[in-house]
Amino acid sequence: MGKADLHIHTDASDGDCTPYEILEKAIEKGLHTISITDHDTIKGYKKARNSDLSQEIELLPGVEMSVRWGEKEVHLLSYCFDPDDEDVNILLLQQSGARRRRMARIVETLQKQGIDIDMDEVKAEAGFSNIGRPHAASVLMNKGVVASFNEAFIRYLSSEKLDHINAEYCTLSEAIRVMKKAGGVLSLAHPGPLYSSDEIEQMIDIGVDGLECIHPSHPYPVQKKFTKLAENRHLMITGGSDYHRPSKSGYEPYFGIVTLGEQYVEALKRTSRQRKALKNYGDNG
Numbered sequence: 203m204g205k206a207d208l209h210i211h212t213d214a215s216d217g218d219c220t221p222y223e224i225l226e227k228a229i230e231k232g233l234h235t236i237s238i239t240d241h242d243t244i245k246g247y248k249k250a251r252n253s254d255l256s257q258e259i260e261l262l263p264g265v266e267m268s269v270r271w272g273e274k275e276v277h278l279l280s281y282c283f284d285p286d287d288e289d290v291n292i293l294l295l296q297q298s299g300a301r302r303r304r305m306a307r308i309v310e311t312l313q314k315q316g317i318d319i320d321m322d323e324v325k326a327e328a329g330f331s332n333i334g335r336p337h338a339a340s341v342l343m344n345k346g347v348v349a350s351f352n353e354a355f356i357r358y359l360s361s362e363k364l365d366h367i368n369a370e371y372c373t374l375s376e377a378i379r380v381m382k383k384a385g386g387v388l389s390l391a392h393p394g395p396l397y398s399s400d401e402i403e404q405m406i407d408i409g410v411d412g413l414e415c416i417h418p419s420h421p422y423p424v425q426k427k428f429t430k431l432a433e434n435r436h437l438m439i440t441g442g443s444d445y446h447r448p449s450k451s452g453y454e455p456y457f458g459i460v461t462l463g464e465q466y467v468e469a470l471k472r473t474s475r476q477r478k479a480l481k482n483y484g485d486n487g
Contacts, residue, residue: 204234205461208264208281209391209414209442212238213329214246216336218447221250229259231458235467237264237281237442242297243332244285251285262467266391267297271374271405274397275361276390278377279414279440282474283386290384293372298332300370305333307367312338312358317347335359336446378409385478387470389440392417394424406435411473416441418456438473439466 211217212224219227221238224246228236236259238247244265250256263285267278283290309321319341327344328337339354348354357363372380378388389412393402402413415428416439432439443456 204464205232205458206235206237206260206464206467207233207442207445207457207461208235208237208239208262208440208467209266209279209417209444210236210238210457211240211266211444211446212246212250213331214238214243214249215240215332216334216446217246221246222253222255224445225250225253225255225259225261227457229255233259233458233461234464235260235262237262239264239266239279239442241266241332241334242268242294242301244290244294245330245332247285260467262470265294267294267377268301268369268371269374269377270369270371271408274401275369275371276374276405277392278374278410279389279391280377280381280386281389281440281470283381283384284478287384289380290386293377293380297371300372301333304367304369305335305338308335308338308359308364311364311367315358317342317358318345319347374405374410375408382409382477383481385474385481387411387438387473387477389414389438392419392444393428394420402431406437410437412438412440412470414440414442416460416462418444418460438470440470441466 210224212219212221238250240246247263250261262281263283264281269276269278305324306321309319312319323341324338327340339351339359342348342354381388388410390410391414393413413428413432415425415432441462443460445457
């Protein structure tokens with residue numbers, strides 16, 4: 203069976219590659235299925251969908267959403283939803299607005315610390331991408347405030363450093379409701395270093411369908427632990443390289459290597475088809 207990578211970022215959010223370049227690399231690596239999962243946007247997916255290379259590889263709709271759950275920010279992967287669904291696109295527009303407002307508050311916080319940065323510089327760095335902390339990190343690097351991307355996050359941009367800045371993202375429950383209605387299947391992104399076992403169980407009870415068991419941040423014992431939990435709870439198993447390129451993460455070597463078996467992709471697609479069929483039945487009933 204073919205290999206799949208269901209966690210890839212493009213320059214539509216905080217990656218370096220265009221959607222077309224991602225398709226080229228995925229085909230070169232021999233991948234059978236991929237999902238472009240940019241942060242809170244499907245612009246990269248739509249560009250890839252409309253390219254000629256999309257006929258040479260299976261491309262699943264995907265997105266990685268930042269959502270609020272209590273006091274925590276949770277990253278939620280959604281797959282196989284209808285990318286043209288009106289409610290999905292409205293929700294993602296709201297997410298983009300929340301990102302811009304949060305970045306304005308981050309810039310203000312850095313300015314109060316005496317850092318030479320302004321919002322226009324961050325917007326220029328983001329270009330047409332969905333704005334995020336990596337763009338602020340790039341500005342800090344370009345101006346010599348920090349020597350590396352990692353230093354920018356450690357000193358200024360980590361969640362711990364910015365814990366007083368509350369994002370206006372949608373809630374976990376709202377994301378689950380909208381995405382499932384559009385046929386989406388939801389998986390908790392890279393849960394290993396982020397959540398306690400009790401927190402994961404609570405999010406499963408709220409309606410998360412699966413766990414990203416296979417991820418570069420998960421050593422084999424962690425991967426095995428989450429795979430066993432997913433199997434015991436009859437959850438979807440997802441995974442991928444979380445590819446951005448070297449300037450954005452250390453996951454460059456894992457593209458084409460950290461992959462998922464096609465049987466798990468088929469389970470995602472089957473669940474999505476069932477949800478879409480139920481929605482159509484309800485709409486026509």
